[in-house]
Amino acid sequence: MIYKVLYQQSRKEMPVRENTETLYLEATDVRxxxxxxxxxxxxxxFIQPLSGKFLDYEKQSAKFKLEKL
Structure with missing residues (x-):
């Protein structure tokens, strides 16, 4: 399954919407x-599972790139 992960660059940083980054990752579950x-x-x-129309919508974004970790 593909997951959308919203994160800040540093653990010391307070979550601020304007600084939130996104990455897409393939994994078996949230854990x-x-x-x-x-x-x-x-x-x-936040970690959001993507499938169906939600995944299709995200794939249309220019920022969609599946990370290899």
């Missing part, structure tokens, strides 16, 4: 996503 991001300095705000 797997968190495990793959554990060594990154990211402050993860």
């Amino acid at each position: 797997d996503v968190r495990k793959k991001l554990a060594d990154k300095p990211y402050n993860v705000e």
Whole structure:
């Protein structure tokens, strides 16, 4: 399944909408996503599973790039 992860670049940073970054990641479940991001300095705000029309919509975005971790 593909997951959309909203995060801040630093764990020390307060979540501010204007500074929120997005990445797309393939994983088996949310726990797997968190495990793959554990060594990154990211402050993860939200992890959203994508499928069906939601995934199709995200794929149309110019920012859609599936990360390989």
